Amino acid sequence: QVQLVESGGGLVQAGTSLKLSCADSRRTFSNNGVGWFRQAPGKEREFVAGIMWNGGSPSYADSVKDRFTISRDRSKNTVFLQMNNLRPEDTAVYYCAASLRASYSRSESGYRYWGQGTQVTVSS
Secondary structure (H helix, E strand, O other): OOOOEEEOOEEEEOOOOEEEEEEOOOOOOOOOOEEEEEEOOOOOOEEEEEEOOOOOOOEEOOOOOOOEEEEEEHHHOEEEEEEOOOOHHHOEEEEEEEOOOOOOOOOHHHOOEEOOOEEEEEEO
16 A cells, blocks of 8 residues: 655745655555645645656646646655745645546545645745
């Protein structure tokens, strides 16, 4: 079973950058579509970005487009989320999720495996 672990979160100031990683050291998910989601306090979890198994067709939520970049290194079994020009409204717990399919989904229901999340806090 895929067990995803996110890392790279932290407390940063607005306008700065963070790079999140999502990996499974024991089992490959290189053939699975992957999505990043986030959940802010008091809000529902929302789609942030998704990428296909081969790194193709990345997609983003409008709120992060042109600031965030999703990528993957299949040889390292890792998916990344580069977050630039962070804003206080980006504060949330960020989760990565792996689909059973080669493609990704904008819906939580499209994913079988989830990480435990990593906290990102952006101060103004």
